[in-house]
Amino acid sequence: MNKDILVAADDHEGGLCLPKSSARLTQESGVGYNKASSLSFSAESRRQIHYCRAPLPSLSLRRSVSRRQNPRSLSLLNPLNKCGRMSEPSKVIHIRNVGHEIAESDLLQLLQPFGMVSKIVMLRAKNQALLQMEDLHASVSALQYYTSVQPSIRGRNVYMQFSSHQELTTDQSSHGRNSDQGSEPNRILLVTIHHMIYPITVEILHQVFKAYGFVEKIVTFQKSAGFQALIQYHSRQEAVEAFGSLHGRNIYDGCCQLDIQYSNLSELQVHYNNDRSRDFTNPSLPTEQRPRASQQGYLDPANLYAFQQAGASYAQMGRVAMIAAAFGGTLPHGVTGTNERCTLIVSNLNTDKIDEDKLFNLFSLYGNIVRIKILRNKPDHALVEMADGLQAELAVHYLKGSILFGKKLEVNYSKYPNITPAPDAHDYLNSSINRFNSNVVKNYRHCCSPTKMIHISALPQDISEEAILNHVSEHGTVLNTKLFEVNGKRQALILFKSEEEATEALVSKHASTLEGNTIRISFSQMQSI
Structure with a gap:
């Protein structure tokens, strides 16, 4: 779809365009909650995905599509699958080379221009995904387009073909599943971190997940699937909201992706409050001497903060951690750092x-x-x-x-x-x-809501207070001013009667020219001059 059409669609939204996360969309479409893992399919279904293992059927046995039922699909030469075999059109699209950095939302953006995606299953262990379109026409249109255009996500080429499945179904049995993993909504979430370049601690997980409700307990551990955590909320609804908002998102840009399922546990048992486990309802629990990182086989999450404490450059830290440091160690209350919408x-x-x-x-x-x-x-x-x-x-x-x-x-x-x-x-x-x-760090440090006071920098050296007032006073009542120098550079503080007046002055006069200089204006967090 032409991107101009996508942008124009916002013309009709009335300003309220909070999109549902891809995880919520798939929950509503009926595939169930546990879609991030290939374990939700039966063993027979998983074998069918490997097309090369089965003998090629004769053409006479292949099901045809009626020209009357779907005339457009007959104009499409069915894309070859990886065995060189022609695939029969299906509502289900099989996508290969889906790296851990690729989220469900990325795949949805690739296919939603052609129609509604009704079901999606991420086969993380195989770097594959299955997406079911609402109807055959939508899947045929998508494959027809991507036959001539190479689809790419986050710089990685992905490859599409019709699946041998005509419909996606889930196997509700627990065969082959992680013993901690369930399919029904539960207040305890099982979180797997993929592509974990930067270490993750209980504190980081708490910061991310507390935005959606009261987190009672967190337990982290290492398994063959990778670094995992069990996170217990006070209520099931809070866990459902966190699942819908965070599944498939990255904690840091391009890495530490959250793969979330519901646990089948009813209560977490926490014996120690340390960087591996925490009971936020019982702060009096003892701590435990932590083993060395080399004994555990993975990086000590405390090193995330050790970089800063040792005076290392901010480039060595995760980007979100760097920004959190600029705010004094934690992001502003209510800011998760996990949003990917720009x-x-x-x-x-x-x-x-x-x-x-x-x-x-x-x-x-x-x-x-x-x-x-x-x-x-x-x-x-x-x-x-x-x-x-x-x-x-x-x-x-x-x-x-x-x-x-x-x-x-x-x-x-x-x-x-x-x-x-x-x-x-x-x-x-x-x-x-x-x-x-x-x-960059300095600019993040100065982020704040609009205030009554503006800070002006890049002023001419011989500027007068009167000249500054003449430049900004048209926007409101000025209560006080202060002209000063920092490292030999002239700067000024202007206090207006209201935040609205200060905001008007900022939007109207930032980057304007004053006596030959392009001035810079920001809000000051000072209460008085």
Whole structure:
């Protein structure tokens, strides 16, 4: 599907476009909750996936598709499977070379332009996936398109063909399953970490999962499947919400992917509070001397913090850990760091005063801006594409409900991943005034909601307080000012009567020219001058 169509679809959303996670979509479609593992299939079904093991049937035995039932499918030469055999059209699409870094949501974005995906099963052990489209026409259209266009996800080529299955069914028995794994919703989650480049601790897991409810207990352990954890919530509903929001997401960019199933345990037993297990309902439990990392066969999760304590560079830490350090050790309350959606939809804009550059000046406080587009059909709506998901999450966290030009902003995630380059989309990708091109940690440290006070830097050396006031006072009542120097560079603090006035001054005057200098404006967290 043309990306312009995807972007235009946001014109009709009314600003509320919080997409369901891919895990929730598949839960509602009926495949069951335990879809991330090939273990949800019977042994017979798994054997059928290996097409090379079965003899080729005669063409006379192959089921044909009626021209009357599906005339378009007959125009498609059935793609060859990996054995060189022609596959019969099916609603089920078999995808190979699905790396651990690829999430369900990535696969959904690849196929949803052709129709609704009703079921999805990730065969992680085989780097494969099975996706069932709503009807045969949708799967044929997808395969027809990807026969001429090489599908690629996160830089990895994936390969598609019709599955030998006409329908996906799940085997509800526990044959071959992990003994801790169940299929029914439960308040205890079994979490497997794939592609674990950076170590994961109880504290990190708690930070990620506590956003969805009260986490009572966490136990971590190492098994053949990799690093795993059991996470117990206070209620089943909290666990269901965490499952739907986090399954398939990465803790850090490009690694540490969460593969979540429901456990069949009824209660976790925790005997020690340490970096391997924690009972948050009983802080008085004793600690235990931890074995050396070399004895365990995997990296000591405490090393994540040891990098910082030893004075090592931030580049050695996981990106989220680096940003958390900029905020004083933990991300702001309510920010998980796991969001992967980069494009936001902003609504309830003042159409008489807003433009793309003013939106850039505001949203660039929380990350680099790629593109901004004000929607033609709804001029009080705009799309803002940030450089990454965490920056988008910070913008939503700090700006939702802020007042701009007399209107209360609604800031939500768009359902589409990016803004298509177009004449009516302003491109800021290579802009020199993006704030996060340098001093990244410092810029994260200064992230905050709009305040009454603005900080102005890059001022001319001989600038006067009067000249600064003349430049910004049109936007509101100035209560106090302070002109000062830091490392020989002139800076100023301006206190307005209200946050709305300070916000208007920032969006209107950031990156403007004052006596030959391009000035920079941000919010100050100081309460008074």
